[in-house]
Amino acid sequence: MVTVAHVQLSSCCGCLVSLTDTYEKLLDVLGAIDLVYSQTIADAREIPEADIILVEGSVCLDDHHAMEIAQDVGKKAKILVALGACAATGGITRFCRGGQMSKPIHSSFSPITEVVKCDLAIPGCPPSPEIIVGLITAAIEGDMEYLAPFSEFAKNNTEACGCDVIEKVVNKSLCMGCGCCAASCPTRAIEMVEGRPLILNEVCIKCGCCGFQCPRIELPKNVMVLE
CATH class of the missing domain: 3.30.70.20 (Alpha-Beta Plaits)
Incomplete structure (x- = not known):
């Protein structure tokens, strides 16, 4: 069975709302996945190894705990997915310091795609429930044609606007x-x-x-x- 985890960093929880809105649609694929971790909707204390880890929110560069989580999920995920604008591109957190791009020399935020290697990234603020279900289903089925844009987006999105x-x-x-x-x-x-x-x-x-x-x-x- 494919294991899926949801990890939340600095975000507004909008992506989590989209994730929970997928439950009706995910009933069709729940037989193929096991939600092993989510700070809000699953009873688990430690982030386990998982086939797919969805990361929501950007990484605060001077928060040691956030940086440790980012490094941790990078090691534990078979497929690491940046879920939503903050995780994929930085989103509105790009403007947390007068609109300047994030630098590690001051309190700032960066998308997880700039901190660790992500395999896939989903755009949107927040992404739709349908696109989340579609990506998970495509990853399970190995639908490379569907996943290709998400793969490229994970690598070339720092100027996304x-x-x-x-x-x-x-x-x-x-x-x-x-x-x-x-x-x-x-x-x-x-x-x-x-x-x-x-x-x-x-x-x-x-x-x-x-x-x-x-x-x-x-x-x-x-x-x-x-x-």
Whole structure:
């Protein structure tokens, strides 16, 4: 049976709410997984080794306990998943020190993808219950085509923001005006003007959803799956 753990670092619990909202859908796959750890919804004291560990929230760089947890899950997970914007990209915690990027020389926060190697990362603030169920199911079944974008997102997301769509798509004349970026934005930081996205930087929370959903940003198929 595939074991799954949920670990929470510095976050608002929004990703946990999405995880708990999956219960009705997870009934279809509960026969294949065993939830072995979750600080809120499972009775376990220590983080065990697990096939899949979902990490929610960013890592406080001057919190020794948070750093130890990050290192611990990196060693104990067969597949380590950054769950949601804070874990995958830093999200709004990027702005905890006047908007400057996180550095270890002062109190700051970084996504776990910058602290330890993550195999997969799920964008969103919070990610939808459907995408969480889809990823777990795909990992169990070894669906590499489904998992490929999540694998690439775990490696190339430090600048995740609306600027990605402008730099990688619009400025290269690749935008076809589909509006997927605007539709996926949880804070409505993207407006479609004359068939092209307009980024409202003061509203963008760097969750990475827009670039993840854009059909013009090509992601290679390179992923680690359960055997």
